[in-house]
Amino acid sequence: MTDQELKAHLEKARTIAVLGAHKDPSRPAHYVPRYLWEEGYRILPVNPRFAGEELFGTQVVASLGEIAEPVDVLDVFRPPEALLGHLEEVLALRPGVVWLQSGIRHPAFEAALREAGLLVVADRCLMVEHRRLFAAP
Template sequence: MRLVAMENLRAFLHQTRTIAVLGAHPNPAKAAFYVPEYLARKGYTVLPVNPAYAGQVLWGQPVVSKLTDLAVPLDIVEVFRRSEALPDHLEEILAVRPKLVWLQSGIANEAFAEALQQAGIQVVQNRCLMVVHRQLMG
């Protein structure tokens, strides 16, 4: 499987405006809260997705139940879901057609990533978007 090169990620993060967070969480101690919060502070529009918290507000945006509830084009879908749960989200991700799907640290699924890449969607696996952003963007 081909990986997204770091220099390509830097350019991509400069152009990115909208990030959907699949598995967003309201607990500030969880990465599914503080990573998206960091990105929101950096100026990205961060859209929380989690059916358990639908209707709440995180990062100034209402939490929705599923990606297809979002009415805007998505640059990145950042995923905070267990690796084995990823196939359950494949159809939904393909429906919204983000430019990139980012699987956070500890999350990887080769078959899932391959299916996305076959559909023309780039994938980053097992990397923290906040850490990479800090490395590339300062």
């Protein structure tokens, strides 16, 4: 995906689900969605450990299956070996873009998403890319 395409998707996006969101401010699964929330995106945190608690102004849900609204971007903070366990829920959610954070790659998972017609960005930090794409000139 080109920078222009990424920027267009992020400009249109309003809602970002965060699979593996965390409440520890020192963890990327917290400070990345916090940055995006502060940039005006609606964040839907997903993590069974914190279900029922509030993060980024929204109640944390235990699974993607509990999200009952359209999702523009699914930001994934899960280890590669856990990804196939989420495949059915991701396909049912049908987010506009599935974004695997820095260090996260799983060729079979990515191929299954692409075969289903989903856009995939892998091994890139959404916060870093957002800052780069939307930096003031």
